[in-house]
């Protein structure tokens with residue numbers, strides 16, 4: 001066998017079903033071996049798209065996502081995708097070709113220091129020196145990517161290694177003495193956590209991205225205790241958003257109820273989150289009266305930003321059931337009433353004062369899909385609207401770039417998720433700005449013919465930036481205007497062979513959404529919405545979560561209340 | 567520039583820490599560690615790398631200064647690196663540390679030569695090279711001793727000096 005055949009055989013052994021990649025000179029031997037491999041390959045049109053697809057494939061399925069790129073420009077194109085996966089703890093194995101070992105360090109054609117460049121944006125990376133290393137390196141790569149706190153791993157394979165002959169075994173032991181994730185939570189700490197929860201009068205649970213692996217365990221804990229639940233942007237779907245105990249999303253564009261609950265609670269039970277600044281706002285004003293119980297698999301997240309009074313390091317799959325065991329119904333009737341009061345006072349609402357309004361489109365999408373779809377988003381106002389109006393009921397189903405906030409993530413992510421979840425409809429909520437950052441993947445979408453409904457909330461601007469400029473930069477709208485040079489998105493879709501519609505009014509919107517969801521193929525819907533829409537509430541940068549600007553979420557009789565419950 | 571391991575301050579919130587990090591001999595480990603320090607706002611004052619008693623394992627010693635509340639975070643982040651085996655923060659009193667310095671001092675006349683050799687003897691510095699116009703000394707010891715020796719030699723004219731940076735080991739617990 002050659003090194004390339006070894007790579008393909010090992011991927012097969014690791015259960016890889018699909019690879020997202022783009023060929024080039026330094027990875028041609030691997031592509032040659034791929035030619036005879038049963039593994040499906042999705043030809044992306046930009047390596048960044050491939051990395052996001054692999055990332056979303058993991059998020060949607062729990063199976064490690066794999067992407068391929070060639071040396072130099074191919075590999076550097078992966079960087080944003082790797083950083084995105086790293087920030088959101090997504091298990092990706094990226095394999096890059098490199099120039100032959102003898103040429104490394106000589107500024108050879110298409111040579112880049114990929115090992116050096118990708119170190120800071122991966123959980124770990126490898127430069128394979130000899131073909132004999134391949135079985136062990138790949139075994140370790142999959143192990144590291146998928147265990148503990150998941151993350152991306154890059155394996156750089158020089159061309160001579162791909163071509164080298166190998167007739168050794170494919171099985172290999174992993175040898176990682178410095179890598180021992182803590183899975184089992186400390187019994188004493190779990191007991192202390194239970195004591196703290198029992199003693200609380202106003203507890204609230206906050207579930208982050210780690211919650212995507214434990215929706216059942218979260219539900220059992222909540223059912224047993226009656227504790228109210230907040231799900232972060234990354235935690236959407238870990239607990240049903242329509243449940244009585246659900247308070248929605250916290251933080252900068254969180255719900256009033258969630259942020260008020262944080263400000264008034266006396267205990268936070270944090271599970272699988274990292275207290276990102278978009279969640280906490282100003283730390284000194286974050287949950288000032290709360291005892292913080294923090295459960296996380298990564299010890300480095302404990303007390304990094306918010307001091308944990310009761311830290312529990314471990315896998316939520318181990319810790320949550322054991323914690324539930326030690327808990328019974330909590331005596332928090334009064335607190336639950338207060339929260340129910342806030343939820344009633346501050347429902348999601350919007351005014352139908354324009355021919356089309358972003359939130360109503362999301363409400364229509366929710367209705368048309370009966371909440372039973374996978375949602376992917378780009379980054380911006382539309383993302384925040386989607387998090388609030390279209391949160392999924394299932395885990396692993398709301399695919400968004402939370403940590404890095406990568407514009408251009410959404411379209412490839414929708415493709416990766418649709419491949420991971422065959423048969424399910426994927427709704428991509430996109431902005432007119434973000435979508436253009438990886439628009440070339442429309443070709444991939446066309447070719448794979450996946451049931452992806454692209455809903456562009458086309459406000460003609462970089463809306464989120466515009467919102468900040470309006471509120472904090474004295475309406476000095478610097479370089480946010482897109483409308484004068486946006487493409488005709490419907491025509492653009494059609495140029496790629498995808499059905500596209502430009503939509504200006506509610507009636508057309510409704511029927512077009514219904515048809516698109518039923519179509520079970522890619523459809524692009526370009527909704528024209530008002531450029532000055534704003535996402536409220538908003539916690540200004542540097543302010544506390546108790547200092548929200550309510551904006552149009554102010555309780556007031558003129559607006560149509562939009563109940564989140566369904 | 568002086569103080570015991572892990573104990574001193576430079577006046578701001580920044581404290582000096584001596585971290586001993588055992589790593590696997592893999593390419594790129596040092597870059598990752600150095601990158602971590604830089605990203606978290608730590609200034610590396612000295613760094614030494616050497617083979618340890620275990621084959622395939624190197625012991626690196628970093629003297630870094632940074633805010634106290636971030637050092638714990640850095641230690642945890644170091645521990646997360648796959649090729650890092652152990653991280654020990656040497657707090658004053660629980661570790662022994664040493665540094666090696668080579669120093670070349672100018673000699674202008676025989677009187678000075680005698681004086682310099684006398685001082686060197688007090689510091690137990692070894693003479694490595696003797697020339698008519700200069701002497702090269704080797705000094706080992708803790709940082710304070712190095713600093714003191716430099717001060718003593720300064721009036722004669724230091725031509726060149728090089729210090730290895732600290733290396734440290736935990737003391738064995740009594741009993």
Ligand SMILES: Cc1ncc(C[n+]2csc(CCOP(=O)(O)OP(=O)(O)O)c2C)c(N)n1
Pocket residue numbers: 378379380381382383405406407408430431432433434435457459461462463464465
């Ligand atoms: C790659 C990248 N560049 C810049 C930004 C900064 N940014 C965040 S939101 C945003 C505007 C996005 O515009 P659009 O996709 O139209 O969404 P909207 O806010 O209008 O809904 C920008 C520029 C980013 N998040 N990612």
Ligand SMILES: [Mg+2]
Pocket residue numbers: 380431432433457458459460461462463
């Ligand atoms: Mg926009």
